[in-house]
Structures are given as structure tokens and as C-alpha cells.
Amino acid sequence: MENENGYSKKVQSALMVMFLLGIFIGGMDSGIVSPARTVIADALGVSADTSIWMITIYTLVYAVIMPISGKLADRYGKKKLFVFSITVFGIGSALCGISDYFGGYSFLIVARIIQAIGGGGIMPIATAFIGESFPKEKRGAALGLVGATYGIATTLGPTIGSGIINIFGRDNWGLLFFINVPICVVVVIMAARIKIKEKEFTDKKLDVLGSIIVSFMILSIMYAVTNLNFHDFGQSLKSTNVYPFLIVFIVLLPVFIYRENRAEDPIINLDYFRNRNIRITLIMALVVGCGMMSVVFIPQFGENVLRLSQGSGGYLITVMAICSGIAAPVGGKFIDKYSAKAVLLVGFASTVVGTLTLALFVSKTNNAIGLFIALALMGIGMGLTMGTPLNYLMQTYVKREEASSAQATLSLIKSVGIAVSPNILVNFIAEAGDKMPTKLMEVMPKIPGMASSASHSLGVSDVPSNILNSFQNADVTSITGVMKEFSNFMFDKAKPLIEQGMVGHLPPHTSMDTVFNGMKAQYLHQVDGAKTVIENTFQSTLNSGFASLFIASAIIALIGFICALFLKNKDSESSK
Structure with missing residues (x-):
């Protein structure tokens, strides 16, 4: 028996599995590299600033490719372009893995570009194909599986990356990329x-010039x-690194519109x-992209709340992934039964309640149960909106x-939100970091023979880089050790003042160094x-x-x- 698109049930199921596998590796790869960036940088002998390009270059090329691959899929067939994208992605992944053994960092960057060229076409094409392969009354449930697969893959990506490094060792980071090849x-x-037949829409001339202009625009703004x-x-x-590219974008925008x-x-x-309605949908895509990146900060927050050592909070993402994976297909069925508007409203409301619970309750009480409830609510919100x-x-x-190019536009807008959001959100952590030295010095014991102001001035002047690095990477479990290291340095800096205060007060035949070392101990x-x-102060700050x-x-x-409130109640309303 064939459906309205001419596919038998068996073929449709096979297509669903094929596209979902593609979505899974595309989503997983978006986060699997992040936890291993420093490992790869150390192995290839590049600085931290240089190593960020292995992620940046992928993000830029991925964003550029999305609208182009979406348009090509609409013209020449979604299956053809999807297979091409998967093939290129697989080749790029293999080359990335090979760079662990041959070619160095430059080779890895080229391989990441190839990987991104393939990756940029996977999600929008797969989503468009799955969406149109099902009748409208079942489309929500089908797309719910897309959302669940992508949500689980993106949230588990960093955990999988960390797991591979921990199990196989830092010297085998190439496995992070090789894992994509068999899939x-x-x-x-x-x-x-x-075997399926797809109609080609090639009667109109391809907009090559527009493709070039939009590529430069996307590269510039991203x-x-x-x-x-x-x-x-x-x-x-x-x-x-900012204003010239903003100027390029502003100059090209009217040219592109023309x-x-x-x-x-x-x-x-x-x-x-x-x-x-499309305009509201795109605004919500930008919002969802921005909101998704709050997930990046969950492990560090959880470690601070639960007083876990650095790097052990990644499992908290699993809570969100499970809830998101359950909510997405359920939300898809609710779309078919009720409306996309209703699902979005519930999803955004769940996210608001979850994030406010973290902000107003968990951050003040360090309550573990509250943390997990909030993460569950955020996971449900992500599953219903992402x-x-x-x-x-x-x-x-x-x-x-126009389904593929429309989905590509949606993904592109979401990518802009993903790109800009961390730079906004990390500002709040940076402000807390600025306050940290002062807050900690207020609760530190005072060095004998020194005024409080002198103690404070020593705390921020001429500190060795190894101590600064230790402080910047400290967590609630290690901060006391870091402060002892800092105190040792600070005590040595204060030695002349302390010794000056001891002159004339030492017992006979007593060494100044002996007394000083005893005071330090x-x-x-x-x-x-x-x-x-100290730990409480660090944690609360x-x-x-x-x-x-x-x-x-x-x-x-x-x-x-608020944007969802302005959607028409009937999702079936035509865009015309």
C-alpha cells in the first residue's frame, strides 16, 4: 500500500531511518569536538586561540552551505543532495580523524571545511523530506522524531566526546571523527x-550571483x-575581527535584497x-537558537551547586537529553491533535519556569532536587520548541x-542565535569572576604584620601566571588549594614587611627565617x-x-x- 507521496510503508520506514541516522551524526558532531578541543590543540602543538578555529571554521562553512544546499535539494531532488551531503561529511570526518596521525593542524582545518560542506545540507534536507513524506495529520509526529533525534544527539555530543577521550586516551582523539564514518x-x-522518484524543478535559472553574495554575508555576520x-x-x-565584517554585511545587505x-x-x-506567520516563526527560531546555548553552562553550574570536581558535571546534560527526547515526539503528536502554537506556548513556558527555578531557587539554596526538576523542565521546553x-x-x-530552502533559512536564523548567545550569556559569568578576588580576600585570614589594604593590594599585583591559571580554572572543590598557593606567594611578597615588624622582638639566638617559616605554616x-x-564564598559568588x-x-x-501568542490559531493557514 502506498501513501499519498507514492511510497510504500516499507520504503517510507527505510527512508525515515536513513534520514534520522543522518540527523543524528550531524547533531552529535556539533558538540562532540568541544570537550576535546584542548586535547587536540596540545596534540597538534597549537595555542588555545588558534585551536578555536577547528570549531569556528566548521560553524561558518556550515552556515554558508545551508541555504545553498537547501535550494539545490529543491531543484535536483532531496535524496540526491542528502546522499551527496552525507558522503562529503563522511569523507571530511575520515580526513579529520587521519589528521591525528598525519598532516597536522592545517590538514585538520581543511578536513573540517570539507566536513562542514557536507554537514550543512543534512539537517534541512532531511527535515524537509520527512515533513513532506507524511500526510499533514501525521506530519507533527514524524517531525517529532526529527526533534527527538537531533535534541538527543546535540545534548549527548559533548558527553560522547568526553567518554571517547576518557576510554581510549588523549592520543586517540581521531576516534571522535572516525565514529561518523561507518554511520x-x-x-x-x-x-x-x-529507489524513489523525485521531481526536479530546474526550469528556472539558478541564482549563482545571489549564492555568492549570501555566502559573503553569512560569513561576515557570523x-x-x-x-x-x-x-x-x-x-x-x-x-x-568585528567592525570590518559588520561593514561588509551592512554594505552587502541592500545589494542582496536588490x-x-x-x-x-x-x-x-x-x-x-x-x-x-513565517516572520514570527523565524523570530522564534532566533530565540530558540539563543536559548539552546544556555545548555553549555549547565555542567559548570551543576558542579558548583553540587560541589563536584571540574569536568564531572556533564552527566547533568543527560537529564535534559532524556526529557527532551521524550518531549519532542510527544509534542509532535500534540501538534497533530491540537496545534503547533499550543506546543510552542507550553514549551516556552516550561523553559521559563525551569530557568527561573535555577536562577531564583537553586542558585541560592544549592538544592539538588530543585536542580534536577529545573533541568527536567528545561529539557521538556527544549524538546517542545527546538x-x-x-x-x-x-x-x-x-x-x-520550496521546503528544503525554507528549512535551510530556518536553520540559518537559528544558527545566528546559537553564534551570538554564548557571547551575551558568558558576560554574566565574567562579571562574577571579576568580583571573585575581592570576595575571597574578604574571608581570607589576615597576614600578620600587614594592614588589610596591603593584603588586598598584594592580592592583585604581580601574580605569577601559574597561580593566575590555577585561579581561572578553579572550582568549588579546588579553590582552597588554589588560595593556599596564592597565600604562599602573598606571604613571601610580604616577607620584608613582616621581618621589619619582628626586628627587636625576637628571642635571643632565634633565626628570622625560622620564625617566618613558622608563621607561614x-x-x-x-x-x-x-x-x-572560602568554598561557600566561591560557590555563592x-x-x-x-x-x-x-x-x-x-x-x-x-x-x-510572546511571539507564539501572535501566531494564527490555524497552522494550516496558507502563506499566500
Whole structure:
């Protein structure tokens, strides 16, 4: 028996598995590299600043490719372009893995570019194909599986990456990329065995010039927002990594609009931005992209709340992944039964409640139960908003022959949110970090023979880089040891003042060094005695930064909630 698209149930199931496998590796790869970046940098002998390019270059190329691959899929067939994307992604992944043994960092960067060229086409094409392969009354459930797969893959990516490094060792980081290759091979074999006919829409001339212009625009705006520092926004705008690229984007924008309004087959249909419902959907995509990145800060926050050692909070993401994975398909079915608008409202509301719980309750009480409840609510919110309803709405509002390019536009807008959000949110952690030295010095024992002001001045002057690095990487479990290391340095700096105060007060035949070393040992013992106070101060100060961060995340989700209120109640309303 065939469905309305001409596919038998067996073929449709096989296609579903094929596309979901592609979505899984695409989603997983977006986060699997992040926890291993420093490992790869050390292995290839590059600095931390240079190593960030292994992620930045992938993000930039991925964003550029999305609208182009979406348009090509609409013209030449979604299955063809999907298989091409998977093949290129697999080749790029293999080359990335090989760079562990051959070629060095430059080779890895080239391989990441190839990988991104393939990766940029996977999600929008797969989403469009799955959405149109099911009748409208079952489309929500089908897209719910897409949302669940992508949500689980993106949230588990960092955990899988850390697990591979921990199990196989730092010298085998190439496995992070090799893991994609067999899955890509399976997808290509499945595609070769599944025979379907797709109509090509090639009667209009491809907008090559528009593709070039939009590529430069995307590269410019994505690179600029990635380098913006909202902690020092004014100075950041003056950076050569920001303002020249913003200028390029601003100059090209009217040129692009002029070109697309006259193109026979525009690379991005500007009518999307003229249609009220599509415009609201795209704004919500930006909001969802921004909101997704609050997940990045969950492990560190959880470690601080539960007093775990650094790097052990990744499992908290699993809580969100499970809840998101359950919520996405359930939300898809609710879309079919009720509406995408209703699901979005529930999802954004759940996110608001979850983030406010973290900000107003967990950050002040360090309550473990409250933490897990809040993470569950955030996971449910992500599952209900991250992909399914927005993909459903976009597919509903556009013509079938524009499905892939419409989904690509949606993904592109979401990517802009993903790029800019961390730079905004990390500002709150940076502000807490600025307060940390002063807060800690207030609870530290005073060095004998020194005024409090002198103690404070020594705390911020001429500190060795190894101590600064230890302080910057400290967590609630290690901060007392770091402060002892700092105290040892501070005590030595204060030695002349202390010795000056002891002149004339020492017993006969007593060495100045003996007395000084005894005082230092006693002081460090006092620091040990103040461990609880030091840890509490560190924890509460850092939590204050996280509280502000999660309040900002709640505001972002609230904006999404308000936008959803303005959607038409009937999702079936035509975009025309």
C-alpha cells in the first residue's frame, strides 16, 4: 500500500531511518569536538586561540552551505543532495580523524571545511523530506522524531566526546571523527537500495550571483557576532575581527535584497520575511537558537551547586537529553491533535519556569532536587520548541517545492542565535569572576604584620601566571588549594614587611627565617581552617553570575512565548 507521496510503508520506514541516522551524526558532531578541543590543540602543538578555529571554521562553512544546499535539494531532488551531503561529511570526518596521525593542524582545518560542506545540507534536507513524506495529520509526529533525534544527539555530543577521550586516551582523539564514518557508509548503502522518484524543478535559472553574495554575508555576520565581547561591548566593536565584517554585511545587505527581488529563482525567498506567520516563526527560531546555548553552562553550574570536581558535571546534560527526547515526539503528536502554537506556548513556558527555578531557587539554596526538576523542565521546553513545531510551521507555510530552502533559512536564523548567545550569556559569568578576588580576600585570614589594604593590594599585583591559571580554572572543590598557593606567594611578597615588624622582638639566638617559616605554616593552617568559608564564598559568588545568566535565558524564552501568542490559531493557514 502506498501513501499519498507514492511510497510504500516499507520504503517510507527505510527512508525515515536513513534520514534520522543522518540527523543524528550531524547533531552529535556539533558538540562532540568541544570537550576535546584542548586535547587536540596540545596534540597538534597549537595555542588555545588558534585551536578555536577547528570549531569556528566548521560553524561558518556550515552556515554558508545551508541555504545553498537547501535550494539545490529543491531543484535536483532531496535524496540526491542528502546522499551527496552525507558522503562529503563522511569523507571530511575520515580526513579529520587521519589528521591525528598525519598532516597536522592545517590538514585538520581543511578536513573540517570539507566536513562542514557536507554537514550543512543534512539537517534541512532531511527535515524537509520527512515533513513532506507524511500526510499533514501525521506530519507533527514524524517531525517529532526529527526533534527527538537531533535534541538527543546535540545534548549527548559533548558527553560522547568526553567518554571517547576518557576510554581510549588523549592520543586517540581521531576516534571522535572516525565514529561518523561507518554511520555514513550505512546511510549511503541504504540510499542506494531505496529507489524513489523525485521531481526536479530546474526550469528556472539558478541564482549563482545571489549564492555568492549570501555566502559573503553569512560569513561576515557570523564571524563578527562570534567575536563580539558583550562584557566589553564598546571596545569589542572597535576590534578588526568585528567592525570590518559588520561593514561588509551592512554594505552587502541592500545589494542582496536588490538581487533576490529580481532573481528568477532566488537563493533565499524574501517573501518569507514579508509573510507574517513565517516572520514570527523565524523570530522564534532566533530565540530558540539563543536559548539552546544556555545548555553549555549547565555542567559548570551543576558542579558548583553540587560541589563536584571540574569536568564531572556533564552527566547533568543527560537529564535534559532524556526529557527532551521524550518531549519532542510527544509534542509532535500534540501538534497533530491540537496545534503547533499550543506546543510552542507550553514549551516556552516550561523553559521559563525551569530557568527561573535555577536562577531564583537553586542558585541560592544549592538544592539538588530543585536542580534536577529545573533541568527536567528545561529539557521538556527544549524538546517542545527546538525543532518540531518550528519545522512543522515552516513546512506548512511554504510551497512543497520550496521546503528544503525554507528549512535551510530556518536553520540559518537559528544558527545566528546559537553564534551570538554564548557571547551575551558568558558576560554574566565574567562579571562574577571579576568580583571573585575581592570576595575571597574578604574571608581570607589576615597576614600578620600587614594592614588589610596591603593584603588586598598584594592580592592583585604581580601574580605569577601559574597561580593566575590555577585561579581561572578553579572550582568549588579546588579553590582552597588554589588560595593556599596564592597565600604562599602573598606571604613571601610580604616577607620584608613582616621581618621589619619582628626586628627587636625576637628571642635571643632565634633565626628570622625560622620564625617566618613558622608563621607561614601557621597561616596556611588557618587557610585550611577557613576552607568551608572560602568554598561557600566561591560557590555563592559564582552562583550569582549563573543566576543572572538564567534570568536572561528566561527573558529570551519569554520573548519566544510572546511571539507564539501572535501566531494564527490555524497552522494550516496558507502563506499566500
